[in-house]
Amino acid sequence: MSFGKKDNREHTGRQDVEVDIYERLPVPFGLVRFGVAPDHPEVKNVINTFTQTAQHSRCSFYGNVNVGTDVSVKELQQAYHAVVLSYGAEGNRRMGVPGEDLAGVHAAKDFVGWYNGLPDNRKLHPDLSCETAVILGQGNVALDVARILLSPMDMLKKTDITQPALDLLAESRIRRVLIVGRRGPMQIACTIKEVREMVNLPDTRPEMVAADFKGIAEAVKEVPRPRKRLTELLLKTALDVPTEKEQEKRSKASRVWGFRFFRSPVEVLPAPDLSRAAAIRLAVNRLEGSGEGASAVPTGEVEDVPCGLVISSIGYKSLPIDPLLPFDSRKAIVPNTMGRVQKTAGVYCSGWLKTGPTGVIGTTMNNSFDTARALLEDMDSGALDVSSAKPGSQGVTPLLEKRGVKPVEFSDWEKIDNEEIKRGVAMGKPREKLLSVDEMLHVART
Amino acid sequence: MCHLKNKEKLVHVTLRESSRRAAVISAASLPTQSRATCLQRGFTTSTQPLRSDNKVTVHFINRDGEKITVKGSPGDSLLDVVIDQDLDFDGFGACEGTLACSTCHLIFEEEVYKQLGPVTDEEMDMLDLAYGLTDTSRLGCQICLTKSLEGMVARVPESVSDIRQSGDGSS
Numbered sequence: 001m002s003f004g005k006k007d008n009r010e011h012t013g014r015q016d017v018e019v020d021i022y023e024r025l026p027v028p029f030g031l032v033r034f035g036v037a038p039d040h041p042e043v044k045n046v047i048n049t050f051t052q053t054a055q056h057s058r059c060s061f062y063g064n065v066n067v068g069t070d071v072s073v074k075e076l077q078q079a080y081h082a083v084v085l086s087y088g089a090e091g092n093r094r095m096g097v098p099g100e101d102l103a104g105v106h107a108a109k110d111f112v113g114w115y116n117g118l119p120d121n122r123k124l125h126p127d128l129s130c131e132t133a134v135i136l137g138q139g140n141v142a143l144d145v146a147r148i149l150l151s152p153m154d155m156l157k158k159t160d161i162t163q164p165a166l167d168l169l170a171e172s173r174i175r176r177v178l179i180v181g182r183r184g185p186m187q188i189a190c191t192i193k194e195v196r197e198m199v200n201l202p203d204t205r206p207e208m209v210a211a212d213f214k215g216i217a218e219a220v221k222e223v224p225r226p227r228k229r230l231t232e233l234l235l236k237t238a239l240d241v242p243t244e245k246e247q248e249k250r251s252k253a254s255r256v257w258g259f260r261f262f263r264s265p266v267e268v269l270p271a272p273d274l275s276r277a278a279a280i281r282l283a284v285n286r287l288e289g290s291g292e293g294a295s296a297v298p299t300g301e302v303e304d305v306p307c308g309l310v311i312s313s314i315g316y317k318s319l320p321i322d323p324l325l326p327f328d329s330r331k332a333i334v335p336n337t338m339g340r341v342q343k344t345a346g347v348y349c350s351g352w353l354k355t356g357p358t359g360v361i362g363t364t365m366n367n368s369f370d371t372a373r374a375l376l377e378d379m380d381s382g383a384l385d386v387s388s389a390k391p392g393s394q395g396v397t398p399l400l401e402k403r404g405v406k407p408v409e410f411s412d413w414e415k416i417d418n419e420e421i422k423r424g425v426a427m428g429k430p431r432e433k434l435l436s437v438d439e440m441l442h443v444a445r446t
Numbered sequence: 447m448c449h450l451k452n453k454e455k456l457v458h459v460t461l462r463e464s465s466r467r468a469a470v471i472s473a474a475s476l477p478t479q480s481r482a483t484c485l486q487r488g489f490t491t492s493t494q495p496l497r498s499d500n501k502v503t504v505h506f507i508n509r510d511g512e513k514i515t516v517k518g519s520p521g522d523s524l525l526d527v528v529i530d531q532d533l534d535f536d537g538f539g540a541c542e543g544t545l546a547c548s549t550c551h552l553i554f555e556e557e558v559y560k561q562l563g564p565v566t567d568e569e570m571d572m573l574d575l576a577y578g579l580t581d582t583s584r585l586g587c588q589i590c591l592t593k594s595l596e597g598m599v600a601r602v603p604e605s606v607s608d609i610r611q612s613g614d615g616s617s
Contacts, residue, residue, distance in 0.1 A: 042544035049540060193571045226574035362549045365537045366605035
């Protein structure tokens with residue numbers, strides 16, 4: 001269980017509920033810390049709300065505890081009236097194509113983890129010496145990756161991007177980023193704010209294929225406003241004659257980005273010495289049907305795109321943490337009804353583990369509130385048996401101690417937080433993140 | 447402008463925490479990001495002590511259909527009012543008025559909506575992500591109170607409902 005979302009808030013509105021949060025890392029906040037792009041600091045404001053919840057007298061945080069290895073879900077069920085699984089999606093969907101494991105190919109999850117300081121990704125050291133990078137997938141994560149690859153250094157250096165990532169990006173020779181999707185412009189999964197950021201990115205110009213937009217200007221008239229505005233922005237960027245000011249920007253730009261549509265990866269092709277990726281082979285698709293439900297059908301044609309960096313951004317994926325808990329491996333979620341885990345009394349789930357890895361913070365937050373409401377309903381109806389006392393953390397901390405696991409409390413995280421902010425001040429950044437668990441624990445213990 | 451935003455953000459966090467532990471502090475002394483929005487648009491925040499003739503009445507309809515009547519000052523955003531009055535709308539204003547989410551989504555009657563003024567592209571971009579978007583929807587952090595909005599009604603719409611979180615996990 002990890003500190004994902006604010007489902008705690010519902011609990012703490014009632015005097016009779018105490019909530020303990022178990023998190024594998026010494027630091028809380030999950031994707032808000034490790035997923036949200038460094039140049040989107042306002043999106044991270046929600047951390048203030050989480051902090052208030054964590055500081056509530058009936059809420060306790062236990063970081064550095066790995067549920068599954070340090071303590072089992074069964075032991076948590078014995079110690080607590082209810083267990084809420086909120087550990088998100090730490091895996092990624094693989095493309096499932098030959099060459100996927102060549103050097104130069106990375107999952108977006110790992111690339112994002114690398115520039116955001118996720119300890120497991122600190123040794124990624126991506127090779128940015130090629131001219132072209134190809135990103136598979138067109139969701140907001142794909143756009144974040146493109147933007148970080150192409151942003152001017154003087155913008156990035158003021159963010160909380162890690163210093164090693166900043167140093168590597170400063171040496172980057174990437175000048176062209178293609179963001180590739182299976183379907184067409186009207187099925188693109190990203191949102192308008194992120195597209196606007198690409199359009200407005202200094203020192204860059206867009207490069208799209210006009211043929212990809214055939215029939216779109218007509219089709220866009222009938223759709224709901226959000227899709228309409230997004231498509232109109234794409235059309236304008238791809239097809240309209242630019243203003244004089246925009247034309248000047250484009251002619252001076254040293255970097256290029258573009259969406260490519262109707263393309264699916266079929267193979268990553270190696271360099272002659274077979275050591276690394278040198279191109280990606282893409283199948284050409286046509287669209288069957290229209291709107292959000294349209295599907296991509298291969299035409300039989302393929303196209304090779306030379307590139308040295310391939311980032312696959314086709315989705316995160318949840319993993320099972322305990323063989324005794326039900327897990328739907330096809331959908332990669334814990335099977336549930338409104339957050340109640342199927343066939344498992346007293347166990348709930350929230351966040352991406354519950355619904356799959358899509359949606360923004362607001363969506364996931366509301367999803368967690370729904371789980372909290374279901375849990376409280378069950379308390380009140382008796383479906384959740386709270387009649388006998390349970391030891392809570394007093395039933396867990398002795399086990400952890402015996403196993404040599406020392407939890408990090410919220411006040412310890414605050415020491416890490418202060419240290420990161422202090423180091424950041426010296427670098428002109430909001431914070432300089434600690435990059436290893438060892439370093440985090442060292443600061444937490446002082 | 448960026449510097450001012452950051453400074454306000456830090457102050458906001460500290461004061462907001464104290465307001466949760468102690469009693470509600472006078473509205474005028476709590477700078478927030480959303481108040482910055484109203485300041486930028488030329489609405490001055492009242493720095494006078496609470497005087498009944500300088501307040502604007504706002505009625506919120508919460509997700510249970512209950513009407514909650516509160517008062518704000520001209521220049522406050524509707525998000526400011528929700529925070530200052532400690533109204534308990536789950537998840538409201540997660541990004542603290544910086545146009546980085548859509549959780550302060552509010553729905554208005556046609557007549558009131560028309561008075562609220564033009565919507566910037568920036569607001570529209572985030573509003574487009576709101577669940578249950580209507581033609582009279584706005585983000586509360588961008589709506590600044592004026593005397594002419596006296597008695598306005600703002601409905602807090604359903605967030606992602608149970609129906610969407612169905613048993614098969616599809617969303």
